[in-house]
Amino acid sequence: MSSLPLIAALSRGGALALGCALTTLPAFSRPQFAGDVAERAAAVEHLVDSALTSGQAYRMLTGLCTRAPHRLAGSTGAAAAVEWARQEMERLGFDKVRLEPCTVPHWERGEVAELTLLADGGGRALPILALGGSVATPAKGIEAEVIEVRDFEELRALGEAARGRIVFFNRPMDPAELDAFRAYGGAVDQRSRGAVEAAKAGALAAIVRSMTMRLDDFPHTGAMHYEEGVEQVPGVAVSTLGAERLSEQIARGGPVRVRLRLDCKTYPDAPSFNVVGELVGSEHPEQVLVVGGHLDAWDVGQGAHDDGAGCVQALEALRLIRAAGLKPRRTIRAVMFMNEENGLRGGSAYYAAHLEQMDQHVLALESDRGGFTPRGFTSDAGPEAMAVLREVAALLKPIGIADVFPGGGGVDISPMRASGVPQVGYLPDGQRYFDFHHSERDVLEAVHPRELQLGAAAMAALLYVVADLPETLPRNVPGTR
Numbered sequence: 001m002s003s004l005p006l007i008a009a010l011s012r013g014g015a016l017a018l019g020c021a022l023t024t025l026p027a028f029s030r031p032q033f034a035g036d037v038a039e040r041a042a043a044v045e046h047l048v049d050s051a052l053t054s055g056q057a058y059r060m061l062t063g064l065c066t067r068a069p070h071r072l073a074g075s076t077g078a079a080a081a082v083e084w085a086r087q088e089m090e091r092l093g094f095d096k097v098r099l100e101p102c103t104v105p106h107w108e109r110g111e112v113a114e115l116t117l118l119a120d121g122g123g124r125a126l127p128i129l130a131l132g133g134s135v136a137t138p139a140k141g142i143e144a145e146v147i148e149v150r151d152f153e154e155l156r157a158l159g160e161a162a163r164g165r166i167v168f169f170n171r172p173m174d175p176a177e178l179d180a181f182r183a184y185g186g187a188v189d190q191r192s193r194g195a196v197e198a199a200k201a202g203a204l205a206a207i208v209r210s211m212t213m214r215l216d217d218f219p220h221t222g223a224m225h226y227e228e229g230v231e232q233v234p235g236v237a238v239s240t241l242g243a244e245r246l247s248e249q250i251a252r253g254g255p256v257r258v259r260l261r262l263d264c265k266t267y268p269d270a271p272s273f274n275v276v277g278e279l280v281g282s283e284h285p286e287q288v289l290v291v292g293g294h295l296d297a298w299d300v301g302q303g304a305h306d307d308g309a310g311c312v313q314a315l316e317a318l319r320l321i322r323a324a325g326l327k328p329r330r331t332i333r334a335v336m337f338m339n340e341e342n343g344l345r346g347g348s349a350y351y352a353a354h355l356e357q358m359d360q361h362v363l364a365l366e367s368d369r370g371g372f373t374p375r376g377f378t379s380d381a382g383p384e385a386m387a388v389l390r391e392v393a394a395l396l397k398p399i400g401i402a403d404v405f406p407g408g409g410g411v412d413i414s415p416m417r418a419s420g421v422p423q424v425g426y427l428p429d430g431q432r433y434f435d436f437h438h439s440e441r442d443v444l445e446a447v448h449p450r451e452l453q454l455g456a457a458a459m460a461a462l463l464y465v466v467a468d469l470p471e472t473l474p475r476n477v478p479g480t481r
């Protein structure tokens, strides 16, 4: 395995000498580190080796999940997470560690979440969680008949039949879909818009089957939205087994009545922060690569995969580069974004605060698909930049990175698309992500330390190579991607 002094030498002397040689090439006629593959490969190999032998991502994740297990924006847990991130960046020796302010929504789920099958249902309680942003029910609850549908079209076709009832959206994530995120995307409208559509049909509340393919008794929360001019009715997620029981009861015929009680509440917006720290570039400190995850998490479980894993991988990527003695030409900036789950206020605030420097933002990378074993990256970069990214991916084949696939980066970095900043998303294996997502199951023990480290190593490698290219990675045309 490569020695530290060798890597340091390659970083400075080797890379600089190569930079001069490459300036004779026409701009991006081919990837800018062509010819330098052996040296880059040595650096990448070293990053992977130290990630596996002396990694710190799991230690960091343990710290975050212990100090701030519940950290929904606006909560005391979120404030604790901000302080944890600031202290961790200081401890790791990052440059320019700072808090950047943003204003966030503040919703709390309260103490009561009850869904009980009445009468013929035998008084059985079904496991539910209020959806994020839901209004409460009256204190005594709502008692009504449940009407089951698979989608909004079916609901509309019912006409007046849903009036005065509770709508039960029970369309599972499509198991035939190989990409679990696509299956999620095909079902999540029930969660995000179910309460609005139910209210439009004159219904009193919405019950939504949890967004997971797993059959169990853990409900999965997540964001829901209201619409101006439409009555605000409560929205809850029921566990998948609870959904099966409710559906079976309805299938037996005869009206199925339930009682629903929630005491969640929305408070005034609250002050919060993105947490920022960086490794200042050795030649072009003004040119910035952003890497991040979101610091906020739902108030169940510990947000270990979503998105504690992404946060600590971003921190670990910078730490690995620094510990290897690598000094890339451009600045690599870790941003722990606030409020991805229910507002995107942190991502928007970062973009607004740095709008004038957006033309100096080279790339934005986000890890927000869990801490599972590496599969690749996704990116919206144009062909020339994509060719460079794919060369980096090729160096990472031994750890399971297959390629860079067309796709987005992540929600928090998405505002930067408007300015043409190429987006990259870390792509781990996604088959088990929705077993944990937004539920009590998303805890530290659900994350495997080695898989987490491999992801951090892949991110470190990509960041280092792109930050140290002789020429800047080509940008996207603003507003076209």
Ligand SMILES: [Zn+2]
Pocket (backbone or CB within 6 Å): 294, 306, 307, 340, 368
């Ligand atoms: Zn997330």
